[in-house]
Amino acid sequence: MNDDNTPRRELPPERPPGPFPSTPPTPQSGDRDGEPGLTGRQRLAKAVWPPRVTRAQLIVALLLFVLGLGLAIQVRSTSENSALRGARQEDLVRILDELDDRTKRLEDEKRKLSGQRTELENSSDQAEEARKQTREKTAQLGVLAGTVAAEGPGIRMTINDRAGTTDSDTLLDAVQELRAAGAEAMQINGVRVVAGSYFTDSGGGVNVDGHRIDAPYRFEVIGKPADLEPALNIPGGVVQTLKNKQATVDVTRSEKITVDALRQPKRPDYARSSSR
Amino acid sequence: MIAVLGLVVGVVAGLVVRPVVPMAVEPYLPIAVVAALDAVFGGLRAMLDGIFDDKVFVVSFLSNVVVAALIVFLGDKLGVGAQLSTGVVVVLGIRIFSNAAAIRRHVFRA
Numbered sequence A: 001m002n003d004d005n006t007p008r009r010e011l012p013p014e015r016p017p018g019p020f021p022s023t024p025p026t027p028q029s030g031d032r033d034g035e036p037g038l039t040g041r042q043r044l045a046k047a048v049w050p051p052r053v054t055r056a057q058l059i060v061a062l063l064l065f066v067l068g069l070g071l072a073i074q075v076r077s078t079s080e081n082s083a084l085r086g087a088r089q090e091d092l093v094r095i096l097d098e099l100d101d102r103t104k105r106l107e108d109e110k111r112k113l114s115g116q117r118t119e120l121e122n123s124s125d126q127a128e129e130a131r132k133q134t135r136e137k138t139a140q141l142g143v144l145a146g147t148v149a150a151e152g153p154g155i156r157m158t159i160n161d162r163a164g165t166t167d168s169d170t171l172l173d174a175v176q177e178l179r180a181a182g183a184e185a186m187q188i189n190g191v192r193v194v195a196g197s198y199f200t201d202s203g204g205g206v207n208v209d210g211h212r213i214d215a216p217y218r219f220e221v222i223g224k225p226a227d228l229e230p231a232l233n234i235p236g237g238v239v240q241t242l243k244n245k246q247a248t249v250d251v252t253r254s255e256k257i258t259v260d261a262l263r264q265p266k267r268p269d270y271a272r273s274s275s276r
Numbered sequence B: 001m002i003a004v005l006g007l008v009v010g011v012v013a014g015l016v017v018r019p020v021v022p023m024a025v026e027p028y029l030p031i032a033v034v035a036a037l038d039a040v041f042g043g044l045r046a047m048l049d050g051i052f053d054d055k056v057f058v059v060s061f062l063s064n065v066v067v068a069a070l071i072v073f074l075g076d077k078l079g080v081g082a083q084l085s086t087g088v089v090v091v092l093g094i095r096i097f098s099n100a101a102a103i104r105r106h107v108f109r110a
Helices: A002-009 A040-048 A055-080 A089-145 A168-180 A225-233 A238-244 B002-017 B026-049 B054-078 B081-108
Strands: A150-160 A185-188 A191-193 A199-202 A205-208 A211-213 A217-222 A248-259
Touching: A040 B026, A040 B081, A055 B002, A055 B026, A055 B054, A150 A225, A168 A185, A168 A199, A168 A205, A168 A217, A168 A225, A168 A238, A185 A248, A217 A248, A225 A238, A225 A248, A238 A248, B026 B054, B026 B081, B054 B081
Parallel strands: none
Antiparallel strands: A150 A217, A150 A248, A185 A191, A185 A217, A199 A205, A205 A211
C-alpha cells in the first residue's frame, strides 16, 4: 500500500491508452486481441500451466502479493482485536461517551455504597462503645452493690475480743469510719458489707444482714491504705475505743486485698429507674 | 501461475510476519483491499476475454486503490466517511459481481 503515491503521478498519461475493461465493466464477449480461436477456459489453462516468467506475470504477481498482504493484515486485525480497532471515529466517540456515562453511574453507586458502609461502621462502632461503657458501668456498680468480687489495695483489720464487749454499734462505727475514709468494698468474716447492710446484736455475736458472725472479726477493706489506717487510729477513734473495751485490734496495710464475698442483687419491688 | 503464487505468498506473509500497519494508513486499508479485489477480478475477466494487458492491469489496480483511499480520506475530512465508504464498497461490490458473472460465463459456459 505504500507504493500508492508513486504511481499516482504517472496515472493521467497512462490512463487514456488503456481502453480495456479491467476497471470499467463494459461487457465484452468477443475476442479482439490475443490468440483468436481460444476459449476463455483454454486461455486460463494456458496462463496457469506451464508457469512462465514474463514481465507481465511478475508484475501481476507483485500486485497480487500486495493484495494478499493487505487482505491478510486486514482479516487478522479485524479478527484478533476487539471491534474497537476497525471502528470509525464517530463510533469511538459514542463508545467513549457511553463508557463515561457508565463510569459516572458506577462512581455514583460506589460513593453511595461507601457512604452506607461508613454509616454502618460508625453505628457499629457506637454500639460497641456503648456496650463497652455499659460493661464498665456494670462492673463499677457491681462492686458497689456487692454482686461481683473486687480486689485492690487496702487494709486488713482484726478485732480480737475475748471479753465479748464488741457489739453491733462498735462494728457499725468501724464501718462508718472506713466508709468516711473512702472504703470502696469491704467484707467482715466473709459477709459483704454494702450500702444497705445492717448490724444487730445476737447473743455473744453480731448479725450482719442476717448472717451471724463471731469474734474475732476480720475486716477486709479496699481503699486507699494511707487514708484508711489513720482514720481508724485517730485519737478517740475506733481502735482506741475498742482498746478501752479490752479488745485487741490489729490493722495491717496490704497491696492486694480480695473482697470475694458476694451478695445477691435484690430487685426493688417499687422503685423503678426514672431515666428514660 | 506466478501471479497465483504471488497472492498465496502475500497472504502467508501477512499471516506469519504480522506487519504493523501505521495508524495513518489503517482506516484506508479495508477499502483499498476491496478496490484491489475489484481490479483483480477485472484483470481476470480481461484475461479470459483475451484482451489482458499488464500495463492496463497495473494502472487500474493502483488507481483503484488510490482513488478508493482518496474517497475515504475525503469522506473522513467531510464528516461523511462512514457513508462514503459504504457507497464505495457497494459500487465495488457490484462491479466485482458483474466481473465474476462474466468470468463464470467463460469458465462454466453458463
